[in-house]
Amino acid sequence: xxxxxxxxxxxxxxxxxxxxxxxxxxxxxxxxxxxxxxxxxxxxxxxxxxxxxxxxxxxxxxxxxxxxxxxxxxxxxxxxxxxxxxxxxxxxxxxxxxxxxxxxxxxxxxxxxxxxxxxxxxxxxxxxxxxxxxxxxxxxxxxxxxxxxxxxxxxxxxxxxxxxxxxxxxxxxxxxxxxxxxxxxxxxxxxxxxxxxxxxxxxxxxxxxxxxxxxxxxxxxxxxxxxxxxxxxxxxxxxxxxxxxxxxxxxxxxxxxxxxxxxxxxxxxxxxxxxxxxxxxxxxxxxxxxxxxxxxxxxxxxxxxxxxxxxxxxxxxxxxxxxxxxxxxxxxxxxxxxxxxxxxxxxxxxxxxxxxxxxxxxxxxxxxxxxxxxxxxxxxxxxxxxxxxxxxxxxxxxxxxxxxxxxxxxxxxxxxxxxxxxxxxxxxxxxxxxxxxxxxxxxxxxxxxxxxxxxxxxxxxxxxxxxxxxxxxxxxxxxxxxxxxxxxxxxxxxxxxxxxxxxxxxxxxxxxxxxxxxxxxxxxxxxxxx
Numbered sequence: 468x469x470x471x472x473x474x475x476x477x478x479x480x481x482x483x484x485x486x487x488x489x490x491x492x493x494x495x496x497x498x499x500x501x502x503x504x505x506x507x508x509x510x511x512x513x514x515x516x517x518x519x520x521x522x523x524x525x526x527x528x529x530x531x532x533x534x535x536x537x538x539x540x541x542x543x544x545x546x547x548x549x550x551x552x553x554x555x556x557x558x559x560x561x562x563x564x565x566x567x568x569x570x571x572x573x574x575x576x577x578x579x580x581x582x583x584x585x586x587x588x589x590x591x592x593x594x595x596x597x598x599x600x601x602x603x604x605x606x607x608x609x610x611x612x613x614x615x616x617x618x619x620x621x622x623x624x625x626x627x628x629x630x631x632x633x634x635x636x637x638x639x640x641x642x643x644x645x646x647x648x649x650x651x652x653x654x655x656x657x658x659x660x661x662x663x664x665x666x667x668x669x670x671x672x673x674x675x676x677x678x679x680x681x682x683x684x685x686x687x688x689x690x691x692x693x694x695x696x697x698x699x700x701x702x703x704x705x706x707x708x709x710x711x712x713x714x715x716x717x718x719x720x721x722x723x724x725x726x727x728x729x730x731x732x733x734x735x736x737x738x739x740x741x742x743x744x745x746x747x748x749x750x751x752x753x754x755x756x757x758x759x760x761x762x763x764x765x766x767x768x769x770x771x772x773x774x775x776x777x778x779x780x781x782x783x784x785x786x787x788x789x790x791x792x793x794x795x796x797x798x799x800x801x802x803x804x805x806x807x808x809x810x811x812x813x814x815x816x817x818x819x820x821x822x823x824x825x826x827x828x829x830x831x832x833x834x835x836x837x838x839x840x841x842x843x844x845x846x847x848x849x850x851x852x853x854x855x856x857x858x859x860x861x862x863x864x865x866x867x868x869x870x871x872x873x874x875x876x877x878x879x880x881x882x883x884x885x886x887x888x889x890x891x892x893x894x895x896x897x898x899x900x901x902x903x904x905x906x907x908x909x910x911x912x913x914x915x916x917x918x919x920x921x922x923x924x925x926x927x928x929x930x931x932x933x934x935x936x937x938x939x940x941x942x943x944x945x946x947x948x949x950x951x952x953x954x955x956x957x958x959x960x961x962x963x964x965x966x967x968x969x970x971x972x973x974x975x976x977x978x979x980x981x982x983x984x985x986x987x988x989x990x991x992x993x994x995x996x997x
Contacts, residue, residue, distance in 0.1 A: 468617040468665065469657035470564040470575055471674045472837060477517060477575070478529045482654070484839045486607045487516035492534050494544050497591050498609075500551055504588035505602040505609035507559050508620060512628055514829040516604070519839030520544070521573035529605065532538045535571025544574060551592055556599065557583045562675070566657075574837055580760035580829065582627050585620040618752065629785060630692060630828040633678035633685040633703050637701055642676075642686050644696040646730060648828070654837045685910055689830040692731050692784065699728060704789040707738045707779075711745075712795045731779050731831065735840050738775050738792070743768060747796055749938075750883055763858055765884035766799055770863075776840050777847040778803040780832055781874065798879045806871030851876070887936045934973070934988075941976045941987040964988065 476482035489502050491837045499518060506516040521536040522529050536544075545563065562577040589597035590611075601612040601620055612620060644667050650658035662670055668684060671677040676690035691701050699705040707727040714720050727737045747768060752761040778790045783805025793800040805827060835841045842850055851863055855878065864877040930951055937950050944964065948955040951963070967973045968988070976987045 468661060468669070468673045470566055470577070471651070471656055473655040474566045474568060474575070474657070476654070476837070478519070478522070478531075478533075480528075483517060483833070484513075485527055486604065487513060489516065489518045489607075490522040490529050491518060491520045492523040493535075494520060494540065496547065496551060496593055500555070500588050500592045501590070501602050502609045503559070503561055503576065503578050504586050505554070505604045506553060506614075507581040507586045508601065508603055509562070509586050509829070510603040510612075510616070510620060512580065512625075512827075513830045514833050515577075515579040515581075518576040518578065520576070522568075532569035533573055535569070535573055538572065541565060541572060541574060541929050554592055554597070555586055555588050557586065559583070559586055563755055580628075580631070582631075584623055585617070586804055625743050628827060628829050629783075630687070630689040630831045632688055634688050634691060634701060635685050637686050637691055637695075639671065639677065639684055639686060641701075642667065642671065642690055642694045643696060643817055644670075646696070646895065647671075647674075648746065648858070650693065650732075650834070650838070687830070688784070689828070689834065693830055693834050695730060697728065698730060702784040703787040705731075705734075705784065707790045707792065709738070709794065715795050715797065716793060732835065732838055732840060734779055734790075735776050735835075739768075739772055742771055742775075742792070742794075747771075748884060748887065752822070752883075755809045763881055763883055765881050765887070766878055767854045767858045767860065770851045770858075770860075770878055771799065772840075773842065773847050773850045773854070774878065775802050776835060778874075778876070780835055780841055781805065781807070781827055783827060783888075796880065796885075798877050801876045801878075802873060804873050806867040806874045818879035851878070887939065928963070931967055931972075934963060934967060935990055938973055938988050938990045941989045943987050947988065 470477075472482055473584040477488070477690045480488055487506075489499075491499060501521070502516070502518055503547060509515050519529070522533045526531065548563065551560060559581055559629065562579075564575040564577065566575055585597045585601055587601045590600050591597070601617050602609050603616055603620070604610075612861055633647035644662075647667075647670060648659060648662055651662060652980045658670070658673065665673075668677065671684075671686065671690065676687050676694075677684045677880075678687055679685045692698050692705075695701070695905070705728075709724040709727070711722045711724070712718060712720070713722070727734055727741065729737065746766065748765045750763050752763065754761060775792075778801050782788075782790060782803040786804045793802070832841065848865065855861070855863055858881065860881045863879070864875075866875040866877070867873060932954075933951060934947055937947060942950075944960065945955050947964065948959060953959055953963075964973070968975070971991050973988045974991045976989050
């Protein structure tokens with residue numbers, strides 16, 4: 468069957484980091500099997516790697532068009548590998564694929580992290596006298612493990628990351644073939660083209676998503692995280708809670724959005740959609756003597772995208788704690804349980820130089836990177852800091868405890884939006900009131916606050932919200948309509964401005980001095996605060 472990932476993404480290191488790729492122009496079994504051993508040991512739990520044979524390398528990049536291999540050479544390599552695999556101790560069999568690229572055939576050897584590590588292999592697998600060594604990856608090379616690393620490797624024996632373990636409480640029937648095919652189509656895998664010709668079990672075996680004997684196969688946890696509509700049935704609290712505190716976290720008024728559920732990619736997308744729709748705002752600031760305007764966001768989408776994806780990638784799925792997002796006028800806080808690896812120090816978060824020694828969910832990270840939902844390992848925090856700096860936003864805050872039980876990211880609102888209003892309108896209240904399992908929470912924590920802050924509330928249109936944001940400083944009626952891009956007509960005044968005056972959200976600042984056309988309006992002191 469074809470390779471489960473997009474071959475072009477692999478050649479260009481888009482779906483897999485370059486440190487996990489090796490390009491070989493020809494067949495050199497001694498060097499290749501040292502790399503197979505290193506990838507199988509997966510010392511840093513990054514998910515193993517790929518070796519592409521028939522591809523010349525230039526400065527770590529695949530040279531195009533590829534060199535390719537003849538059909539007879541491919542057949543010879545396959546035959547030799549059967550014997551060489553048995554020389555790895557314990558025996559290890561990587562997955563082998565034949566792919567067509569640039570009109571040539573190449574071999575792709577997929578070497579996932581092994582479940583029986585540590586592995587050792589002869590330094591020269593073709594030599595008659597064989598001297599065995601353990602190998603690990605050091606950046607983009609395979610190196611002999613020193614004594615300290617060997618001892619650590621041995622301590623990793625039978626320690627399989629949680630997402631790569633089989634789940635004996637689930638069955639193959641719990642995996643959705645529709646979700647698998649959607650994933651293969653999205654990443655452009657050739658396996659999608661032949662998926663109808665194979666059983667679900669065969670597809671899962673090809674993707675290394677099942678375990679156990681042929682008569683009783685169990686899906687691996689990552690298969691349930693990715694390809695089951697309700698992973699919370701197998702991993703408690705696998706959902707996202709979003710809570711909005713319009714007056715700040717110390718106040719009683721809050722709005723709790725409906726629980727976000729689904730496979731992990733769906734969780735990420737739905738969460739980002741909710742945040743983008745309800746809380747993200749852009750301002751365009753014209754510069755003096757410059758044609759270009761400055762565009763800034765209260766919260767840059769790319770920073771939130773990375774933070775949300777990292778929270779769901781790195782959380783501990785064995786804990787009964789959901790990912791929680793708290794939104795207030797000052798910041799957005801993302802909290803996930805199962806803190807960062809102990810090898811990361813607090814000062815590393817400040818500097819942005821993050822290089823963990825262990826990854827909790829190595830396979831899940833691969834799937835999310837294939838879908839472009841995360842950039843890659845050890846890049847999340849630097850990416851967040853970089854995006855915020857470009858937007859002119861304050862530095863983010865990263866917090867954990869000494870026991871590393873949680874990880875909290877706080878992204879602060881851009882100073883240009885500090886006094887802007889994000890109101891809870893009636894439509895949002897209705898959504899929140901229908902939230903399953905939250906009747907008491909809304910009744911106790913939200914009822915009084917809404918009465919005090921939004922007693923005579925109206926159903927606010929997007930234009931009315933924009934008026935409230937615009938009128939933080941006194942603005943004339945003409946300027947308001949110019950800002951909205953609509954005509955200064957009585958019907959528009961009655962539709963957009965008059966209801967806000969009647970509800971007490973804005974007030975006239977100079978009612979007697981100016982004609983009705985040029986009267987100025989400002990957000991009322993009694994308007995709901997955020």
